[in-house]
Amino acid sequence: MELIYHTWSWYISGFIIGLIMLSLIYFGKYFGMSSNLRTLCSLAGAGKKVAFFSFDWKSQRWNLAVVAGAMLGGFVATHYLSDASNVSINPKTIAELQMMNIDAPQGKLMPDALFSKDVFESPKAILILIIGGILIGFGSRYAGGCTSGHAISGLSNLQLPSLKAVIGFFIGGLIMAHFILPLIV
Amino acid sequence: MKLVKFILVGFIFGIVLTKSEAVSWYRIYEMFQFQSFHMYGIIMVAVLTGIIGIQIIKKYNLKDYSGAPICIPDKESSTVRYLLGGVIFGLGWALVGSCPGPIFILIGAGFTTVILVLLGALIGTFIYGVLKDKLPH
Numbered sequence: 001m002e003l004i005y006h007t008w009s010w011y012i013s014g015f016i017i018g019l020i021m022l023s024l025i026y027f028g029k030y031f032g033m034s035s036n037l038r039t040l041c042s043l044a045g046a047g048k049k050v051a052f053f054s055f056d057w058k059s060q061r062w063n064l065a066v067v068a069g070a071m072l073g074g075f076v077a078t079h080y081l082s083d084a085s086n087v088s089i090n091p092k093t094i095a096e097l098q099m100m101n102i103d104a105p106q107g108k109l110m111p112d113a114l115f116s117k118d119v120f121e122s123p124k125a126i127l128i129l130i131i132g133g134i135l136i137g138f139g140s141r142y143a144g145g146c147t148s149g150h151a152i153s154g155l156s157n158l159q160l161p162s163l164k165a166v167i168g169f170f171i172g173g174l175i176m177a178h179f180i181l182p183l184i185v
Numbered sequence: 186m187k188l189v190k191f192i193l194v195g196f197i198f199g200i201v202l203t204k205s206e207a208v209s210w211y212r213i214y215e216m217f218q219f220q221s222f223h224m225y226g227i228i229m230v231a232v233l234t235g236i237i238g239i240q241i242i243k244k245y246n247l248k249d250y251s252g253a254p255i256c257i258p259d260k261e262s263s264t265v266r267y268l269l270g271g272v273i274f275g276l277g278w279a280l281v282g283s284c285p286g287p288i289f290i291l292i293g294a295g296f297t298t299v300i301l302v303l304l305g306a307l308i309g310t311f312i313y314g315v316l317k318d319k320l321p322h
Binding site: 004007008009010011013014015016017018019020021022023024025026027028029030033034036037038040041044046050051052053061062063065066067068069070071072073074075076077078079081082086087089090092093096097105109110111114115116117119120126128129130131132133134135136137138139140141142143144145146147148150151152153154155156157158159160161162164165166167168169170171172173174175176177178180181 | 188189190191192194195197198199200201202203204205206207208209210212213214215217218221222223224226227228230231232233234235236239242249250251253255257259260261262263264266267268269270271272273274275276277278279280281282283284285286288289290291292293294295296297298299301302303304306307309310312313315317320
């Protein structure tokens with residue numbers, strides 16, 4: 001049981017993620033999470049104003065079902081399969097975060113400094129989360145995919161465009177983590 | 186129901202991403218600081234599993250569950266959109282520590298503030314839809 005409650009190893013987790021992608025291919029679909037954002041925009045009626053969202057969102061119901069399952073999985077794993085040993089990151093990372101006033105994990109998935117409910121009372125913290133979301137939503141659609149669509153699905157199919165996108169992900173991520181984040185947090 | 190298998194695949198996806206902590210802001214930060222192999226290991230093994238699986242599918246012309254041949258379309262070739270879009274995505278990924286999959290998983294797990302990230306992601310997707318024809322691809 002310990003094996004389930006503790007952090008899952010990278011080799012088992014990576015293997016299962018690979019199988020998830022392959023199982024969606026076997027079911028005649030593909031592994032790509034960011035397309036759901038477009039589907040949700042379409043569902044909300046954006047197709048009436050912008051052609052990009054005018055498509056039959058019902059053809060994407062299967063992917064919304066994956067989302068629903070993922071949300072349920074997140075709930076079950078967080079509430080029933082976790083313990084205090086989780087998220088034991090590098091002590092050096094913890095020390096660096098402390099200098100930026102970001103709390104240590106101690107079993108939590110997310111830092112309170114950025115994600116606790118107090119955020120709703122801080123315009124700056126709200127803005128950080130919304131702007132981060134805008135970059136993710138805009139960037140993934142512009143690049144035609146996110147971590148699942150390019151890094152996992154695309155690289156698995158040896159796609160050069162996906163390699164370019166993943167290189168972009170890391171350039172952007174490194175710039176944010178090393179140069180921008182220390183200035184704004 | 187036809188959708189049950191997709192809910193089940195999603196369910197396993199949500200559990201694995203949570204239990205591997207790939208949904209954790211901390212793990213993404215640690216990855217971008219090169220202070221842990223964990224996230225790199227996950228991505229590498231997932232891709233390796235995928236490469237082997239897809240090679241087997243192609244070599245033996247495997248069929249999908251309905252008996253139709255499996256055909257995985259190539260990505261359209263270009264550079265600007267992938268690099269530029271990728272960089273913009275990466276900036277957001279490292280800022281809020283979650284990509285589209287984890288956004289949904291974390292909301293399901295009860296992190297209500299991540300709804301703000303989802304809201305932003307929908308706005309960002311909408312902005313792309315509006316600007317699409319004016320952007321270099």
